[in-house]
Amino acid sequence: MSPSPARPIRRPVHAWLAVLCIVLLAASTASGARETRQVRIGFVGADSSDAMRGASQGIDEANAQGRFLGWQYELVPLADAAAARGAEVAVIVADAAPAALRELAAAAAPSAVINVGATDDALRAACLPNLLHTLPSAAMLADAEAQWRHKHADSPATARAWHESFRKYAAAQLNRRYEARHGKPMSDVAWAAWAAVKLVSNTIATSDEAIPARVHELMRGDIAFDGQKGADMDFRDTGQLRQPLLLVDGETIVGEAPVRGVADPGDLDTLGRGACAK
Numbered sequence: 001m002s003p004s005p006a007r008p009i010r011r012p013v014h015a016w017l018a019v020l021c022i023v024l025l026a027a028s029t030a031s032g033a034r035e036t037r038q039v040r041i042g043f044v045g046a047d048s049s050d051a052m053r054g055a056s057q058g059i060d061e062a063n064a065q066g067r068f069l070g071w072q073y074e075l076v077p078l079a080d081a082a083a084a085r086g087a088e089v090a091v092i093v094a095d096a097a098p099a100a101l102r103e104l105a106a107a108a109a110p111s112a113v114i115n116v117g118a119t120d121d122a123l124r125a126a127c128l129p130n131l132l133h134t135l136p137s138a139a140m141l142a143d144a145e146a147q148w149r150h151k152h153a154d155s156p157a158t159a160r161a162w163h164e165s166f167r168k169y170a171a172a173q174l175n176r177r178y179e180a181r182h183g184k185p186m187s188d189v190a191w192a193a194w195a196a197v198k199l200v201s202n203t204i205a206t207s208d209e210a211i212p213a214r215v216h217e218l219m220r221g222d223i224a225f226d227g228q229k230g231a232d233m234d235f236r237d238t239g240q241l242r243q244p245l246l247l248v249d250g251e252t253i254v255g256e257a258p259v260r261g262v263a264d265p266g267d268l269d270t271l272g273r274g275a276c277a278k
Contacts, residue, residue, distance in 0.1 A: 038072050039071055039073045041059070041074070041089060041092070041093060042089035042092035042108075043076065043078065043093050044077075044079075044094040045094060045116075051117055053182045054187075054190030054191060054193030055093050055196065057178050057193075058194040058195075058196065058197025060181070061197075066201065069205055073197075073201060081103040084108045085107040089108075090111065090200060090204070091114060091215060093114050093193055093196045094113050094115055095117035095193065096118065098120040101118060102128065105129075105130050109130050110212050110213040111212040111213075112130050112216035114132045115135060116195075118135065119138040120137070121138050122277075125276060125277035132196075132219065132239045132241070133239050133241060134192040134193075134196045136161050136240075136243060136271070139273050140272035143257070145157065148255055148259050150262045155247075155249060157249040157254050162190075162246065164185030164186055165252070165253055166228075166246060171229070174194075195227045198225075203218045222234070229243060231268065233268070236274045237275075240272060244268065247259075
């Protein structure tokens with residue numbers, strides 16, 4: 001008589017459930033640990049301002065991306081330079097006057113301060129080590145207008161960082177998201193604040209670290225930030241973000257700068273000054 005075939009070992013159902021629960025708990029714990037990595041971004045500026053709205057939009061989008069990468073972003077209001085001193089924030093987004101920005105940069109180090117509201121050229125020329133600018137400088141705006149008038153002498157067009165009717169490079173989608181959330185069009189300052197937060201979240205997503213000095217170092221390095229403008233933008237030694245600009249006549253976008261035929265459209269250094277004051 002041949003021996004009976006070996007019967008498979010059957011474990012009680014509750015034993016398999018226990019194993020499954022352990023696996024799921026481990027996965028949940030690991031996921032939860034990643035989700036607790038907080039990034040605090042300071043904000044200096046008025047409540048209910050375009051800068052606050054733009055930064056909030058950036059936070060929303062950073063969290064939409066961050067939940068898959070284990071980062072959670074929070075916007076932390078700071079009253080002034082005194083409040084920024086010792087604040088545990090990765091960076092500070094600031095809509096303030098030039099003198100206040102200088103004080104803020106000195107108080108916030110090693111965290112970077114990103115200026116989203118002042119066009120002052122002297123502030124860029126000062127080349128403060130931890131001060132960056134996403135809003136274009138006065139010189140950049142003037143150069144864009146001069147290039148445009150070289151071809152269109154009678155045009156009253158003005159240079160802008162952003163406009164609600166901009167459609168290319170997924171700008172239309174950004175404008176729609178912003179207006180749906182805030183009930184008003186995205187302004188230049190709102191775009192600059194959104195771009196500041198977006199730059200920070202992109203940097204952290206790429207490097208997987210949020211140490212303030214390291215975030216600043218990486219943002220100053222070899223980045224290629226699009227900002228829904230269709231060009232690889234990065235920072236000059238002055239801390240100014242190189243970027244194309246829009247020429248707006250009334251409420252109509254009539255062109256972009258650098259202006260083709262006057263300057264190389266790909267040479268963003270034809271807009272503004274790149275040198276630090278000696």
